[in-house]
Every structure is written in structure tokens, then in C-alpha cells.
Amino acid sequence: MSRRSRDANLAEKAKSLLLGRLAGQIDHSPHFLCPEGFKHEKNESKVKSAVPACKRIYDSIQKVFSNESSSLILTGIRGIGKSYLIDKVLKRLKDERRQFRLVRLNGCIQSDEVVAKVEIDRQLNEYTNSHPLIIILDEFENFATDKQHLLYNLFDSSTSFNMYGSAVFTIGITTRMNVIELLEKRVRSRFSHEQVHLERDIDNKGFLNKWNDAVKKSFTYGFVREYLQDLYYQQVDIREIVTFSDCCLRLMGYREFFDEDLLREVCSIYTLNSQNCLLQDLTTLELSILIAADRIYSLFVGEPFTFEMVFNEYKKFFSKHSSLEMFAKSVVLKSYEKLFDLEILTIADGSTVNNVPKEYHPMKLTVPHEDIERVVADLIDCPTEVKQWVNSLPTQ
Amino acid sequence: MDKHLSEDLTVCGREPQIKTLKSLLRRDIACCSNVFIFGSPGSGKTYTLDKFFNHYKIRRLLINCIELYNSRLIYEFIISTLTDTEKVSVKNENEFIHKLQTSLSDKEEAIYFVFDKADRLRSLEPRVLLNFIKLRELAECNISCVFVTQKLWQEFQTDLGLPRPILIRFPIYTKFELLAIMTEDVPDKCSPALYKTYCSLLFNIFHKACNNLMELRHQAVLNFPKFYQPILDGEATENQVGKLWKNVQGHLKEALRTLYLREISSSKWQRLQEHCLAEGKEVKIQSSKQSSSRVNAELPLFSKYLLIAAFIASHNSAKTDGRLFQKKSAKISKKRQLVGEKKKNERNSTWLLGPKTFTLNRLLDIFTFIVEENLESINLNTSIFNQITSLVSMGLLCQTNASDCIDNPRYKCLVNLSFLEGISKSIDFEVKKYLLDFIEIN
Structure with missing residues (x-):
């Protein structure tokens, strides 16, 4: 066996060992959280x-x-x-x-x-x-x-x-x-x-001291700091730190230490803004419907809207711009239903949909206008007219 | 080491996801947190996972949350699959955890529970999702869960405060990837290069409305014969793409109208296509007509009139009835007034907000008026009431107050305009004459 492959095997073994240890700790939070024998040691109590x-x-x-x-x-x-x-x-x-x-x-x-x-x-x-x-x-x-x-x-x-x-x-x-x-x-x-x-009050410096030098270095990267800071401000679940370490170890491959690429990859998994992902995957037609719905929703602030209103708005815009292709009502309705399926549109609060034809279900929008604006601006194959449509103010 | 395992799996366009999955989901120690896979429909989530688990021979249990629609079914399914017995009764979570611990004999190897359509888990008791997310802690086994869904993780959060899993996004395929996958469907007689050109042309027409791989593949296969016909007839060769394209362009635009709809089955569409090809005509489908003609034949004459009356009652305001349903001589002079009324109410129009309810008496008044104007005078009798009831049971009308309210029941008309136009055309009735929003100033 060559030296290289033996090293790789050893690394693999070490990785399994560490993963096993992390796995054992998930059900009982990691040891650095609470002092042994309740003694308050300076660097241990978080x-x-x-x-x-x-x-x-x-x-x-x-x-x-x-x-x-x-x-x-x-x-x-x-x-x-x-x-x-x-x-x-x-x-x-x-x-x-x-x-x-x-x-x-x-x-x-x-x-x-x-x-x-x-x-x-x-x-x-x-x-x-x-x-x-x-x-x-x-x-x-x-x-x-x-x-x-x-x-x-x-x-x-x-x-x-x-x-x-x-x-x-x-x-x-x-x-x-x-x-x-x-x-x-x-x-x-x-x-x-x-x-x-039990109240949480983490002392950040003490937390960092526990990590060994290689890990310590990873905290000098801006994006890791940013991620941890966000975590500290927003969430208070120690579990996430454990799963984060677990994820780092798993994605390490044959690296010797945590390095910038690895941490960047893991951070990108953990800070993925999934809200925009849904919008990015929409077709031009679905986006147009969304924009039409958004205009109506912001025009009559917060009032529920129906498919017919959205289609009316859509029709108004597309008949003005003959260069754009307008789709049949039934196809538009199908795309509208897909938006509902993805929960971008939901049934408005407190209304029932029994005995109401689906074209008239009262709906509300779950994504803010800013998100739609940002996603449309970033799209490459979206027609310019549609891009301008998002920014123009709705009028009655 | 197993030779096969060291070979990497490739699935077109999903390489980064597979790489992440491969590092996260190991065979020896299950992932510490759970994995949450999300992406639009038709982005290859299920397919990739399936390939992944099979290729690397990782133990997994596939749980379809639509089939297993309550927690007990899920528990029983898991236990019966793990123990390989047919009938297992698992009454509650407690029993599930104990049975799970005993049935996982091979504790060395990790097992992954894959929840397809995981968003359905939200409709169960809130503790079910929490329990599965914390399953590893609760059962103390080498288990991890993989959730597959089209929804976002935010939509899963409840007030119980769920620990966040590792999110993996499956974006939609790019044009390049889509074409590569679609080309795998190439029919025997056709060369791959030509089929690829065809797919690319099809994509250009369809992509604005549809980026779902399944639907695009379906449309490609369905419309291919029309594209290929000139070559079979000897009118063109494989190199004359322009000519082939011109031939099929209008046809595809027509197919775009039926996108996702499946109003007629594929075989019917194919027959229609063959029929039209033989006669040298273009394929035309009038979607709305088709469905209304189906109902047409089954409705008696008075039911049709009743439905029309109900539609008018639902979409006109009761205030205007008096003026609208006067004898002919007086009507024309009143039109101007009516149009003024119409303008005022544009925002609250029933065409945008949906049909309004009306009372039985109003329905019968309008019904007698339109029947007497078009046919002859009639006597209202019980058969009319029977027909109203049958219209309700067919879902064309609905009763909005309690069904035991005999005194003055209220109804609402549920059909749309194009459907109604089909019906009124079949009895030579001009419905727009009676709809406030369609009356024009002469």
C-alpha cells in the first residue's frame, strides 16, 4: 500500500471517529456547554x-x-x-x-x-x-x-x-x-x-478558545464570523453549531484542515436564502402573473384578490405590448395554480373556499414586493418590458 | 473495498448536488442533522435521490407522505418494512420508538428515512414532524431523515421551534441540461442531431410558460410525428431544418394552448393529429367548447334555462333587475341609465370578485321572464324544483345557506362565462343581452 493511500485511510478513520463522537453528542449537548461538577471555570461555562x-x-x-x-x-x-x-x-x-x-x-x-x-x-x-x-x-x-x-x-x-x-x-x-x-x-x-x-448568555471569546489552532484560524474568515454572528443574534440553538461542525467534517473530503473553500461551501449551505430560490425557478409566464398579482395586492393594500382580477391586469399589460406573447386563459390559470401549489399564493385569512369557483378564490401574496423586484432584475432571459413593469407604479 | 462504489455517479445537471449528498450521507454514521431537499417540480429531486441511494448502496426507506396520510400509517409502514412482516399494529409514538429500536438489529450501518412530498407532514399533528426531526435522539439509533419537497423550509417552521436541517437546493435545469436530457428520448428512426434541433425549437416556443422537464418531454414526444411527417412523405430531407420548422411551427403554437391541461388524452390527440394529417388540415382544439358540449347533451331544456337564469342572477345586481326585465318597448330608453350604473361598480364587478348569491324567488322570476320571452308561458311546478336540486347536485349551482332552510333558500351559480355561452348557444339564446356588463350604448 502506498503511503498516500495509507494516509487517506487514516484520515478516513479519524473522520469516522470524530463523526461518531459528534453523533453521540447530539442528544446531549456538547461538553463545553456546562461545567463538570458545577464548578464555574472561567472558560467553560457558556x-x-x-x-x-x-x-x-x-x-x-x-x-x-x-x-x-x-x-x-x-x-x-x-x-x-x-x-x-x-x-x-x-x-x-x-x-x-x-x-x-x-x-x-x-x-x-x-x-x-x-x-x-x-x-x-x-x-x-x-x-x-x-x-x-x-x-x-x-x-x-x-x-x-x-x-x-x-x-x-x-x-x-x-x-x-x-x-x-x-x-x-x-x-x-x-x-x-x-x-x-x-x-x-x-x-x-x-x-x-x-x-x-435557563438563560443563554454566550461569552464569545471563551467559545473560540476551545477550538484548536486550525479551527481557530477558520474564525478569522469574514463570512464565517458573519454566519456565527447571525446565528448568535437570531437563533439560540446549540444544535446548529453541532450540525455545522458535522457538516464541515463530512464535506472535508481529503483536506487536512478546515480551509477557506470548505468553510465557504458549508456557510453557503447554511446561509442559503431559500426564499429567493423559489422565485428564481419560475418561468416568465409565472413571473408575469406574480407581478400582476403584486400590483393588485399593493393597489388595494392587503385586500384579497381573485384569479380574474390578476388575469385582467395581465391582459391589460400584454395587450399594450404586442411584442410579448400572451397566453390562453386556461394556461395562465394552470400557472396560477402552480404558484398556489408552491405557496407563493395562499388562501386569504379567514375566508372559505367552499362553493366558490376556483377563479374566484380569495388569495393573498406571501412574498414581499422587494423580493420580486430583486429576482426579476437579476434574471437574464426576462423581457425588458416585464422588467419595467415591476418598477412602474400601479394605477387604477 | 467495493470497486463499484468508488465509481462516481453522474446524473445530468445534478453533479454539485450529488457531490454534497455523497459527503453528507455516509454509509457508516448517519448524518447528524437531517437533510432537506427542495426545488421546483420537475427538477429531478426524486430521480437523483433514487439513483444516489441505489448507486452507493446506502440503506434507505422511502416514505411517500401522500400514500401514508396519517402518522399511524407511517409508523406501521416503517416498522413492517424494517421487520419484513405484513401486519404490524403501532398505536402510538411510544410503541413506534420501542419497535424501531428492536427492529434495527444491524445498528452498525446507517439508515436514512426519505420522506417524499414531506410538506404533507405538516398537516399531521405538529409533534410528528418534530419527532422525525429528532428521531435520532429519541430512538438512539443510527438514523437520519431526508425530506424531499417543493416547499421552502420556512413554511415548515412551527411554534414548537424545529431545529434547522441542512438545506440542499435543486434548481431548475438550464436550457443546455434540458436539451441533453430530452435528447435521450430520441425515436429509433430519427438521428439524435435532428431530434436535438427539434427539441431546441420546441424549447424556444415553450420555455416562457413551462420549464418542467416532464411536461416538455411529454410535449416533445407527442408532437414529433408532425415534425417528422415531411421526411416520411419524402417532401423534405433531414438537412432542411427550416422547411421542417415552418411546417410544425403553427402546430406547436396550438399545442401551447393545451399546455399542462391534458384535456384530451395523448392517444386521442395522436388520433386527431393523424386524422388531420391525412386530410391536410391544421389541428385545432377549442378547449372550452369541448367541456361544455359534454354537459350539454345531458341537460334538459328547462335546466339550461334555469342555469342561464342563475348565471344572470349571480352576475347582475338585484337593483337593476326591474329595469332590465321590462317589456321590450321600454327597455331601450333605459339602457343609458344602466350603463351609468355599470361604470360606477367596475371595481366591485362580479366578474372579478366572483358570483353573488341570490334567492330562489329571484331565480324563478328571471327564469319565467326569459322562458316566456323565448318560448311560451309556463306553469311553475315541482319538476322545476327538482331540476334546481339536480343542478345543485351536479355542482353547477350551490346552495349557500343551510340545506334544511326550505323557506327561502339562497343559491350561487358556479359555472364560468365560456361554459355558459356554450349552453346558451345550443338553445339559440343570447345571454349577453341580459348581462349588465355587456350591454353597449347604442
Whole structure:
């Protein structure tokens, strides 16, 4: 085997290893998010509220070991590391050799109470002892629907003690801040009213320090910075950073390090403005219809329009410019329907389309005028008349 | 290593997408995030994916979200395909996750769930889409999902806050790529070069209205005999492209009128074409006439009059009825007044906003008037009411208030003008005389 191909094989192996590691981390946010053993180290904590939150949960859980049932709700936006935080606390409890039973439910999977109860039974059957019980309810808001028998039973200390033969500590995890308002009165009064909220507050410099030199260099590229900045301002999902790294690794090919080309490619995938993509793929006819619809929509601000109005506008323009080819009404209607199919046009809010011929369905436009203007200006094979039509002001 | 796998797959015009897919979707470890593939209809999404998975022998499960229209069907389909058993019952998500974990015995190799027409997933419970996006975390398996759709990712976002997948765009084919693909359909008798010229000519006519590969291919195959006829007849040779072109140009313009419509089946179109070729005439289709003549034969005379009366009632305002339906002598002098009224209401015209509702009484008044003016006096009896009901059940009229409202039901006319003109022509009735918007000042 030549040296080159052996190197390639090694690189491939290394890549698999890294990908595997990333894959393992997606379900529990990456290690740099939360401190080990809750110690606040300068460069490690990215979620500032994580340390006190960990402590509060840990302290709260202690009650269950002194045979006192209690409950807690953990809130925070998606991807901030709520489940991960819980895992940390549980791991610490295990390290301390505390004895407990654990049941995990997910509101999206155990979607009704009967299923949830069956699942609790199944998970409890794995234990033969009657140690204190910790129940974790992910997507908690889905349990707070209908009769809320399950929550009532869990929160009510005497009932839960009878049911499970030990003290029960219930942790609800949810993205909804107002979840307590969803609880019924009788359930709410039994809830321990302990709510822990995770807030995100990333320290950018510390984040960068974690990366090795090659990766560090990639952050000097303007477009990567721009992408990360956008991400930081707009989204707060740590998952995206993980998938971004995953995508970088996968697209690496046989490169040794992250380089500019690679990052440019990945960034272009991640920052793809898909809104314009749809418009770019339209035919001249479809664009003409869109422009006609846009003119009517902006003329009668926000009022719904019908196909007949759009066709009328289209006809008016095309009969003025004989050099352009005008299409039959039935063909125009088909193209109009394609726009509807692509959800560029949608049925106007609050109107029904039962018993209305399709030519008269009240529609509204979902793309802003500026987008249409930009896309038409960029098109190469669009007739000049149509290009001017976009910019001319609509009149009655 | 498998020799075959190291060979690269080529699909015309889709090379960059395949390159990205190849790096993202590996056989050993499934992609960390999901992949979202979008593009206009006829941009080769399904075809390319199909080729891709087959070529690189990557495990995948194709889920058609139109066939499997609710979450339970999807779950059962996935489990039954994975376990290779026919009848599986999966009642809920919980069971699905457990069965999925047990049925994926070969945990080493990645498996991809490909959702075709994934936009349909939005109409299911919101948690279904979230669960599939997070499937890898929930099931803790080597799984990843690929969503294929024509819609944008933004349209999938819900208030649950879905993690963003990796977006891959399939743009429409360029002219060059389209021609290369279309040339693969070349018939036996024809040379590829000539067929390519033909496709390019066809493209020039059609591209303003249509960039869908499927439709263009369909039109090309359908209209080819007409293009090739002079060569068969010995009137031209393959080199006289200009002559061939002149021959087919008008024909293609006619075909453009039926783009996407499929009003007559391909075989019918072919027969029509052969018939016209034999008689040396141009092919002409009057699309609107065709559909109305179909209904014509099946409607009794009074039903036709009823439909016309309903149409008039839907498109004129009730205020003008009194003046419009006076005896002939007084009518002409009133016309000027009516036209003034018409001008005022142009924006609110029923031609733009759609038909208005009318009461049964008004329908019967107009009906008796037009019948008496054109035929003879009639007695209204129950058979008339029966005919109204049958018009409603045929979908030509509809009742707008509750159907148990016997007192004074309201109706709306659902047919369009060209359809109605077909009907009125068949009974020699001039409908425009009674439509406010068509009355001209004499």
C-alpha cells in the first residue's frame, strides 16, 4: 500500500471517529456547554445560569432522599441544554452512590396519559427495589392537557406515595415559560412551585478558545464570523453549531484542515436564502402573473384578490405590448395554480373556499414586493418590458 | 473495498448536488442533522435521490407522505418494512420508538428515512414532524431523515421551534441540461442531431410558460410525428431544418394552448393529429367548447334555462333587475341609465370578485321572464324544483345557506362565462343581452 493511500485511510478513520463522537453528542449537548461538577471555570461555562440552576435542582432533589415528595419545572428555549443539565445532576447523584429509581417520559412520544402510565409501568418493572423515584417529563406542556390526572397523581404527595411506594420527585422540562398557567387549579396547588429557568448568555471569546489552532484560524474568515454572528443574534440553538461542525467534517473530503473553500461551501449551505430560490425557478409566464398579482395586492393594500382580477391586469399589460406573447386563459390559470401549489399564493385569512369557483378564490401574496423586484432584475432571459413593469407604479 | 462504489455517479445537471449528498450521507454514521431537499417540480429531486441511494448502496426507506396520510400509517409502514412482516399494529409514538429500536438489529450501518412530498407532514399533528426531526435522539439509533419537497423550509417552521436541517437546493435545469436530457428520448428512426434541433425549437416556443422537464418531454414526444411527417412523405430531407420548422411551427403554437391541461388524452390527440394529417388540415382544439358540449347533451331544456337564469342572477345586481326585465318597448330608453350604473361598480364587478348569491324567488322570476320571452308561458311546478336540486347536485349551482332552510333558500351559480355561452348557444339564446356588463350604448 502506498503511503498516500495509507494516509487517506487514516484520515478516513479519524473522520469516522470524530463523526461518531459528534453523533453521540447530539442528544446531549456538547461538553463545553456546562461545567463538570458545577464548578464555574472561567472558560467553560457558556450558559451563565447553568451553575446556579444545577445547584438548585441538585438541592431540590435532596428532599426526595429524606422521603419528601416534591416537584420542579425547568424552562428554557430549545437546544439550550435542559436535558443535558438534568443528566449532569443525575450523573452526580450516581457518582455519590445515591440509590434511586428513574423514569423518563417524553410528551411527544407518550402523547396521552394511558400510554404514559403504561410506559411508567414498563420502566418501573426494571427495578425490584423501592428506592426514591425520580420522574422526568420532557416536553412537559403535552402532559398539561385534558384532565391532568397523571400530573395530579404525581404532584399530590400522599397519592404518589401510595402508588409508587416511595417519595417521588417530578421534573418537568419544557420550552414554554407560561406552562404553569396551563395547569388546572387542583394540580397547580399541589405543585411545589419551584421553577428553574435557563438563560443563554454566550461569552464569545471563551467559545473560540476551545477550538484548536486550525479551527481557530477558520474564525478569522469574514463570512464565517458573519454566519456565527447571525446565528448568535437570531437563533439560540446549540444544535446548529453541532450540525455545522458535522457538516464541515463530512464535506472535508481529503483536506487536512478546515480551509477557506470548505468553510465557504458549508456557510453557503447554511446561509442559503431559500426564499429567493423559489422565485428564481419560475418561468416568465409565472413571473408575469406574480407581478400582476403584486400590483393588485399593493393597489388595494392587503385586500384579497381573485384569479380574474390578476388575469385582467395581465391582459391589460400584454395587450399594450404586442411584442410579448400572451397566453390562453386556461394556461395562465394552470400557472396560477402552480404558484398556489408552491405557496407563493395562499388562501386569504379567514375566508372559505367552499362553493366558490376556483377563479374566484380569495388569495393573498406571501412574498414581499422587494423580493420580486430583486429576482426579476437579476434574471437574464426576462423581457425588458416585464422588467419595467415591476418598477412602474400601479394605477387604477 | 467495493470497486463499484468508488465509481462516481453522474446524473445530468445534478453533479454539485450529488457531490454534497455523497459527503453528507455516509454509509457508516448517519448524518447528524437531517437533510432537506427542495426545488421546483420537475427538477429531478426524486430521480437523483433514487439513483444516489441505489448507486452507493446506502440503506434507505422511502416514505411517500401522500400514500401514508396519517402518522399511524407511517409508523406501521416503517416498522413492517424494517421487520419484513405484513401486519404490524403501532398505536402510538411510544410503541413506534420501542419497535424501531428492536427492529434495527444491524445498528452498525446507517439508515436514512426519505420522506417524499414531506410538506404533507405538516398537516399531521405538529409533534410528528418534530419527532422525525429528532428521531435520532429519541430512538438512539443510527438514523437520519431526508425530506424531499417543493416547499421552502420556512413554511415548515412551527411554534414548537424545529431545529434547522441542512438545506440542499435543486434548481431548475438550464436550457443546455434540458436539451441533453430530452435528447435521450430520441425515436429509433430519427438521428439524435435532428431530434436535438427539434427539441431546441420546441424549447424556444415553450420555455416562457413551462420549464418542467416532464411536461416538455411529454410535449416533445407527442408532437414529433408532425415534425417528422415531411421526411416520411419524402417532401423534405433531414438537412432542411427550416422547411421542417415552418411546417410544425403553427402546430406547436396550438399545442401551447393545451399546455399542462391534458384535456384530451395523448392517444386521442395522436388520433386527431393523424386524422388531420391525412386530410391536410391544421389541428385545432377549442378547449372550452369541448367541456361544455359534454354537459350539454345531458341537460334538459328547462335546466339550461334555469342555469342561464342563475348565471344572470349571480352576475347582475338585484337593483337593476326591474329595469332590465321590462317589456321590450321600454327597455331601450333605459339602457343609458344602466350603463351609468355599470361604470360606477367596475371595481366591485362580479366578474372579478366572483358570483353573488341570490334567492330562489329571484331565480324563478328571471327564469319565467326569459322562458316566456323565448318560448311560451309556463306553469311553475315541482319538476322545476327538482331540476334546481339536480343542478345543485351536479355542482353547477350551490346552495349557500343551510340545506334544511326550505323557506327561502339562497343559491350561487358556479359555472364560468365560456361554459355558459356554450349552453346558451345550443338553445339559440343570447345571454349577453341580459348581462349588465355587456350591454353597449347604442
